Structures are given as structure tokens and as C-alpha cells.
Amino acid sequence: MTSSKGLEGVVATQSAISSIIDDTLTYVGYDIDDLAVNASFEEVIYLLWHQRLPKADELVELKQQLADNMAVPQAVLDHFKTYDIKHVHPMAALRTAVSMLGLFDEEAEVMEPEANYRKAIKIQAKISTLVTAFGRIRNGQEPVAPKTDLSFAANFLYMLSGELPEAIEEEAFNKALVLHADHELNASTFTARVAVATLSDVYSGVTAAIGALKGPLHGGANEQVMKMLTEIGSVDNVETVINEKLAxxxxxxxxxxxxxxxxxxxxKHLRDMSQKLTKIRGEEKWYDMSVKIDEIVTGQKNLPPNVDFYSASVYHSLNIEHDLFTPIFAVSRTSGWLAHILEQYSNNRLIRPRAEYIGPGMQTYVPVEER
Ligand SMILES: CC(=O)SCCNC(=O)CCNC(=O)[C@H](O)C(C)(C)COP(=O)(O)OP(=O)(O)OC[C@H]1O[C@@H](n2cnc3c(N)ncnc32)[C@H](O)[C@@H]1OP(=O)(O)O
Ligand SMILES: O=C([O-])CC(=O)C(=O)O
Known part of the structure; x- marks a missing residue:
């Protein structure tokens, strides 16, 4: 038995949700370049969950269902006040909060497809409320109730800041949500599928996925990008710092x-938005630094930027606190996780690969006093 480190190149499942072929990403056959320019995040949620774009009335219905389900139990919000919130990473808080949501859902253990779909709506709707409420409570502010006539993107920004976003901010945030929604069998989606393939519940799948997304080799990288940009501080320092890191x-x-x-x-979509937004904010340095880092790393190492690189300066330009970047990724990716969870349930088999054993050969037990 031989193993592939990190399961590189292993095809572990079939899926009809998203594909990456020759560096082209599609959701259900729609090119991400097309969706990024034209689709609302709500349309993408529907697309991922139903494997087709919604008709007008179906979209209205989904928006209404999401709006109707945004409130979270007060006990979950109160829980944010039971620990030292300023010293807790928001992804850790989100992981616990989503798990807690399951305790208040009387359908949590009901495994019928209709009940699982209802849970998908509840989790997708409530995750925005959780992230924005966390962001406010830790700054001594009260959570802001959603405005049900706003888009998903606008509502998130409104609930976080308490102010209605400008059109360009809503457009940029919607695009970011669309771009992060799904990505084939990435680590967190795989985690979600492994969890629910035991026929565990939807809340367990999403909670497990949040834990996997949190790490800096996956979703956590966007926060680390902003940390690096902040440490570098100016375009003049880029070359020295990056060359030193590479060395x-x-x-x-x-x-x-x-x-x-x-x-x-x-x-490239995030790069364009970063250029636009940093200019509007009069803080072009974040974009300029990012471009210079990109030139050096891509030039020297042939390693192009991934989704987490330019999203950092985009979110920063939207006045979002840096440790909320990964929770925002989670808000978007929840749509993909839920699509994969529903797909896994619909044609389930336990996911249980093997390990290539590299430990000692057979040994004989020796009592502790004789060792
Ligand atoms: C949403 C997302 O999850 S996108 C990914 C977000 N994560 C990051 O941005 C973190 C930085 N990037 C990385 O750590 C990696 O490129 C990953 C985790 C994304 C992919 O990892 P893997 O496919 O396992 O590649 P691996 O880590 O083995 O790297 C292969 C080689 O490229 C190098 N390399 C890969 N990424 C980087 C990087 N960001 N900077 C410098 N060198 C790198 C490695 O050091 C390694 O070099 P070596 O062969 O000389 O040892
Ligand atoms: O697919 C991956 O390995 C990571 C990634 O880009 C994502 O999850 O969006």
C-alpha cells in the first residue's frame, strides 16, 4: 500500500457542484468569470443547492426564506459575552456558535432531505448574523437587526457597520461572496463531506468545515496576507522583506x-476590486504593495496569487477588521459546504481511506515494571 502525501492527485468523490479543469473554475458548468460579473450571491446559493439557476420567483422565494431565518437565538448571542471575547479568534467563536445553533434547532437530528434543506437555509441565513454580531459585541456595540429588503451582501455590511453600504461596496462584497462560494474538494469541503458521510447531522458538517477553513494554509491565509502587508508597511520595503522571506x-x-x-x-477579479477600492479610499499603497509582492513571488517562484491574496486589501478597504476576513470566507463557503453536504447525503457512502503503516513491526507487550 502506498500513500499520496496530502492526498495530492487523489480523486476522492464524484460531484456535480463545481469543477476545476485546466485552471478554469465552474459552478455547475458556469464559468466563474461569468458569475463574478453577473450573478448575485443569492443566485449562486440557489445554483449550488439545486444545480441550476433560479427562475425569478424561485429567487424571490429563496431571498424571503433567508430573510425569515436571519435571527439567531438570544442564548447564542449571549454566549459571546461569557468569555474574554477580545482574546478569542472569531473563527473559534464562529465554530462554537454554529455548533450551538444546532442545540436550538428541533430538526437538528431529522435526516429527511426536506429537513436538511431547511437546515441549509437556516445556517446560511444565520451565519451572517453570527459573524456581524460577534464583530460588534466585542467592540462594545449592540448587534444590528437585519434589513430584510437588502441583498445578502448589503445586509452583511449593514449589520456589521450599522450603516447602509454604498453601491460600490455592495458590488465588491457580493463579488467576493460569489468568488468564494465553492471550490471542488478543498480541505474544508472534504472535511464537511467526511463528517456527514457518517450520517452525522448538518450542523456537525458545517462546524467541522469551519475548523478546517480556519487554518492559515486554507481560509486563514487572507488574514495572514493583511498581517504581512501591515508589517511591510510601504512599497519601498516590499523587495527586501519578500526576498528575505523567500531566502x-x-x-x-x-x-x-x-x-x-x-x-x-x-x-484577477479581486485584484481589480482591490485597485478600485483602495483608490476610492485614498489608500493605494495596499494595492501597490500587493502588486509588487505578486510580481516578485510569481516572477521568482512561479507561484501565482490565490483567492486569499487580493481579497485581503479588498476587505481592508471595506473597513473590515482583519480577523473577520476568514469568517467572511466562511459566510460565503457555507453555501458550498451545504451543497456538498446535501449531495453527500443524496448518494452516501462512508468515507474511510486507508493509511500506509510506517511504525514498528510486531512487538510483545512488556509489563510497566519490566520496561
Ligand atoms: C482558499 C485557499 O485555501 S487557497 C490557499 C491558501 N493558503 C495560502 O495561501 C498559504 C500559502 N500557500 C501554501 O502554503 C501552499 O501553496 C498551499 C497550502 C496552498 C498548497 O500546498 P501544497 O500543494 O501542499 O504545496 P507545498 O506546500 O508542498 O509546496 C510545494 C513547493 O512550493 C513551495 N511553496 C508553496 N507555496 C508557497 C508559498 N506561498 N510561498 C513560498 N513557497 C511556497 C513550497 O515551499 C514547496 O517548495 P519545495 O518543493 O522546495 O519544498
Ligand atoms: O481548493 C483549495 O484547495 C483551496 C481553495 O482555493 C478554496 O477552497 O477556495
């Missing part, structure tokens, strides 16, 4: 990918 064999966050070779097709 020390340090990984540059936001670069490289297990699957893409020529480049991540999502990055």
Missing part, C-alpha cells in the same frame, strides 16, 4: 495552490 524558505501567504498551475482565476 528563509518562508511561505508567502496568499500564493500557491494545490490544484491551479497557471493561476487562480478568482484572483
Amino acid at each position: 528563509n524558505k518562508e511561505k508567502i501567504m496568499g500564493f500557491g495552490h494545490r490544484v491551479y498551475r497557471k493561476g487562480d482565476p478568482r484572483a
Whole structure:
């Protein structure tokens, strides 16, 4: 038995949700370049969950269902006040909060497809409320109730800041949500599928996925990108700092990918938004620094930026606190996780690979006093 480290190149399941072929990403056959320019996040949610775009009335219905389900139990919000919130990573808080949501859902253990679909709506609707409420409560502010006539993207920004977003902010945030929604069998989606393939419940699947997304080699990289940009501080410092990191064999966050070779097709959309938004904010340095880092890393290492690189300066330009970047990724990717969870249930088999054993051969037990 031989193993593939990190399961590289292993095809572990079939899926009709998204595909990456020759560096082209599609959701249900729609090119991400097309969706990024034209689709609302709500349409993408429907697309991923139903494997087709919604008709007008179906979209209205989904928006209404999401709006109707945004409130979270007060006890879950109160839980944010039971620990030292300023010293807790928001992804850790989100992981626990989503798990807690399951405790208040009387259908949590009901495994009928209709009940699982209802849970998908509830989780997708409530995750925005959780992230924005966390962001406010830790700053001593009260959570802001959603405005049900706003889009998913606008509502998130409204609930976070308490102010209605400008059109360009809503457009940029919607695009970011669309771009992050699904990505074939990435680590967190795989985690979700493994969890529910035991026929565990939907909340367990999403909670497990949040834990996997949190790490800096996956979704956590966007926060680390902003940390790096902040540490570098100015365009003049880029060359020295990046060359030193490369010489020390340090990984540059936001670069490289297990699957893409020529480049991540999502990055250019985020790059364009970063350019636009940093200019509007009068903070072009974040974009300029990012471009220079990109030139060096891509030029020297042939490692193009991934989705996490330019999203950092986009979110920063939307006045979002840096440790909320990964929770925002989770808000979007929840749509993909849920699509994969529903797909896994619909044609389930336990996921249980093998390990190539490399430990000692057969040994004989020796009592503790004789060792
Ligand atoms: C949404 C997402 O999850 S996108 C990915 C987000 N993560 C990051 O941006 C973190 C930085 N990137 C990385 O760590 C990696 O590129 C990953 C985790 C994305 C992919 O990892 P893998 O496919 O396992 O590649 P692996 O880590 O083995 O790297 C292969 C080689 O490229 C190098 N490399 C890969 N990424 C980077 C990087 N960002 N900076 C510098 N070198 C890198 C490795 O050091 C390794 O070099 P070596 O062969 O000389 O040892
Ligand atoms: O697919 C991956 O390995 C990581 C990634 O880009 C994503 O999850 O969006």
C-alpha cells in the first residue's frame, strides 16, 4: 500500500457542484468569470443547492426564506459575552456558535432531505448574523437587526457597520461572496463531506468545515496576507522583506495552490476590486504593495496569487477588521459546504481511506515494571 502525501492527485468523490479543469473554475458548468460579473450571491446559493439557476420567483422565494431565518437565538448571542471575547479568534467563536445553533434547532437530528434543506437555509441565513454580531459585541456595540429588503451582501455590511453600504461596496462584497462560494474538494469541503458521510447531522458538517477553513494554509491565509502587508508597511520595503522571506524558505501567504498551475482565476477579479477600492479610499499603497509582492513571488517562484491574496486589501478597504476576513470566507463557503453536504447525503457512502503503516513491526507487550 502506498500513500499520496496530502492526498495530492487523489480523486476522492464524484460531484456535480463545481469543477476545476485546466485552471478554469465552474459552478455547475458556469464559468466563474461569468458569475463574478453577473450573478448575485443569492443566485449562486440557489445554483449550488439545486444545480441550476433560479427562475425569478424561485429567487424571490429563496431571498424571503433567508430573510425569515436571519435571527439567531438570544442564548447564542449571549454566549459571546461569557468569555474574554477580545482574546478569542472569531473563527473559534464562529465554530462554537454554529455548533450551538444546532442545540436550538428541533430538526437538528431529522435526516429527511426536506429537513436538511431547511437546515441549509437556516445556517446560511444565520451565519451572517453570527459573524456581524460577534464583530460588534466585542467592540462594545449592540448587534444590528437585519434589513430584510437588502441583498445578502448589503445586509452583511449593514449589520456589521450599522450603516447602509454604498453601491460600490455592495458590488465588491457580493463579488467576493460569489468568488468564494465553492471550490471542488478543498480541505474544508472534504472535511464537511467526511463528517456527514457518517450520517452525522448538518450542523456537525458545517462546524467541522469551519475548523478546517480556519487554518492559515486554507481560509486563514487572507488574514495572514493583511498581517504581512501591515508589517511591510510601504512599497519601498516590499523587495527586501519578500526576498528575505523567500531566502528563509518562508511561505508567502496568499500564493500557491494545490490544484491551479497557471493561476487562480478568482484572483484577477479581486485584484481589480482591490485597485478600485483602495483608490476610492485614498489608500493605494495596499494595492501597490500587493502588486509588487505578486510580481516578485510569481516572477521568482512561479507561484501565482490565490483567492486569499487580493481579497485581503479588498476587505481592508471595506473597513473590515482583519480577523473577520476568514469568517467572511466562511459566510460565503457555507453555501458550498451545504451543497456538498446535501449531495453527500443524496448518494452516501462512508468515507474511510486507508493509511500506509510506517511504525514498528510486531512487538510483545512488556509489563510497566519490566520496561
Ligand atoms: C482558499 C485557499 O485555501 S487557497 C490557499 C491558501 N493558503 C495560502 O495561501 C498559504 C500559502 N500557500 C501554501 O502554503 C501552499 O501553496 C498551499 C497550502 C496552498 C498548497 O500546498 P501544497 O500543494 O501542499 O504545496 P507545498 O506546500 O508542498 O509546496 C510545494 C513547493 O512550493 C513551495 N511553496 C508553496 N507555496 C508557497 C508559498 N506561498 N510561498 C513560498 N513557497 C511556497 C513550497 O515551499 C514547496 O517548495 P519545495 O518543493 O522546495 O519544498
Ligand atoms: O481548493 C483549495 O484547495 C483551496 C481553495 O482555493 C478554496 O477552497 O477556495
